[in-house]
Amino acid sequence: MSVVKGWCPGALQPMESGDGWVVRVRPRGGRLSMAQAAGIAQAAEHHGNGLIDLTGRANLQLRGVTPATHAPLITDLRRLDLIDADIATETRRNIIVTPFADIETDRLATTLEAALAVSTLTLPAKFGFAVDTGPAPVLTQTPADIRIERAADGHLLLRADGMATGQPLTDMACALDLAAWFLSRGVTDGRGRMAALIARGTTPPASLSPAVAAPIPGPGPVPQGMLVALEFGQAGAATLTALAALGPIRLTPWRMLLIEGLHAAPDLPGLILDPADPRLRLRACTGAPGCPQAHAATRPLARSLAAQVPKGAVLHVSGCAKGCGWPHPATVTLTATSQGFDLIRGGRAHDIPQLRGLPAARLPEVL
Numbered sequence: 226m227s228v229v230k231g232w233c234p235g236a237l238q239p240m241e242s243g244d245g246w247v248v249r250v251r252p253r254g255g256r257l258s259m260a261q262a263a264g265i266a267q268a269a270e271h272h273g274n275g276l277i278d279l280t281g282r283a284n285l286q287l288r289g290v291t292p293a294t295h296a297p298l299i300t301d302l303r304r305l306d307l308i309d310a311d312i313a314t315e316t317r318r319n320i321i322v323t324p325f326a327d328i329e330t331d332r333l334a335t336t337l338e339a340a341l342a343v344s345t346l347t348l349p350a351k352f353g354f355a356v357d358t359g360p361a362p363v364l365t366q367t368p369a370d371i372r373i374e375r376a377a378d379g380h381l382l383l384r385a386d387g388m389a390t391g392q393p394l395t396d397m398a399c400a401l402d403l404a405a406w407f408l409s410r411g412v413t414d415g416r417g418r419m420a421a422l423i424a425r426g427t428t429p430p431a432s433l434s435p436a437v438a439a440p441i442p443g444p445g446p447v448p449q450g451m452l453v454a455l456e457f458g459q460a461g462a463a464t465l466t467a468l469a470a471l472g473p474i475r476l477t478p479w480r481m482l483l484i485e486g487l488h489a490a491p492d493l494p495g496l497i498l499d500p501a502d503p504r505l506r507l508r509a510c511t512g513a514p515g516c517p518q519a520h521a522a523t524r525p526l527a528r529s530l531a532a533q534v535p536k537g538a539v540l541h542v543s544g545c546a547k548g549c550g551w552p553h554p555a556t557v558t559l560t561a562t563s564q565g566f567d568l569i570r571g572g573r574a575h576d577i578p579q580l581r582g583l584p585a586a587r588l589p590e591v592l
């Protein structure tokens with residue numbers, strides 16, 4: 226059994242954490258049937274600690290899995306068609322799909338998945354694809370190295386992350402050719418990303434502008450059903466079981482699930498249904514005790530400060546400088562250290578703080 230520490234888990238390659246192994250599941254096409262969603266909830270309860278994370282790339286993570294429960298968990302997930310043939314295939318199948326997918330988007334995602342399954346490319350662990358061909362792009366803020374979008378005239382476009390323009394997508398081979406181009410430019414370490422290569426001045430041919438991106442919606446009704454937000458992007462098994470009974474689920478990278486065909490949202494533990502709820506302004510990683518690298522508990526602190534976060538602002542509480550909970554700058558970031566909390570305004574968890582070593586009791590007055 227291969228277990229990774231602090232880096233890109235999968236289902237077949239779980240990651241050690243403070244609360245056991247983290248097993249990441251990549252639902253195909255970003256969708257779960259009702260049976261799959263119910264099955265994941267049941268598996269999380271039987272083989273983990275019953276907590277399920279929704280990640281920033283619209284994957285699910287089952288927490289609290291043990292060396293003894295991992296194999297039966299994989300058996301259950303394989304029955305639900307959620308497991309790849311091997312670790313290499315699982316790692317390559319790093320595709321995020323717009324939750325507002327239409328039939329053509331589904332076809333593109335399926336074709337890309339099939340092409341990657343038989344590809345011999347050895348891509349960096351985090352290298353990923355976005356299929357963002359709904360009515361308007363919505364994944365431009367979500368990490369991805371190769372993006373399939375629509376051009377302003379509606380035609381399909383292939384864009385390297387970091388480029389303002391792309392090239393026409395004639396078939397899926399173009400997307401793999403762009404990945405091969407990336408590898409051919411001498412990206413030698415396993416963490417290489419497309420945007421970093423582009424920033425160094427190496428660019429592929431591109432001339433077509435993508436369509437204008439749409440704003441990210443909040444919880445509430447959308448044409449496909451209902452978006453419901455998860456506090457800190459985490460749901461308990463009971464909540465997922467209840468949601469699974471309401472309809473098929475599309476995953477989003479915004480800590481929200483889209484329940485297809487749903488018109489009235491249920492009030493379930495951990496769900497946020499009001500777009501004005503201040504908890505939507507909070508970001509917090511797992512923190513202590515779930516993460517062994519954490520210097521403090523993060524989510525209870527963030528929750529206690531929610532009422533002080535004004536509309537439009539983001540408060541990020543991070544258990545350490547790694548900043549897993551929010552890789553972007555936040556209005557205020559509180560980074561736990563061995564000496565207390567560092568406060569960073571307009572930056573990330575690892576940026577230079579304006580205030581250092583604050584005790585938790587002082588945080589309400591300095592925010």
Ligand code: SF4
Nearest residue numbers: 510516544545548549
């Ligand atoms: S940011 Fe949070 S979850 Fe990530 S390593 Fe640090 S304490 Fe752990």
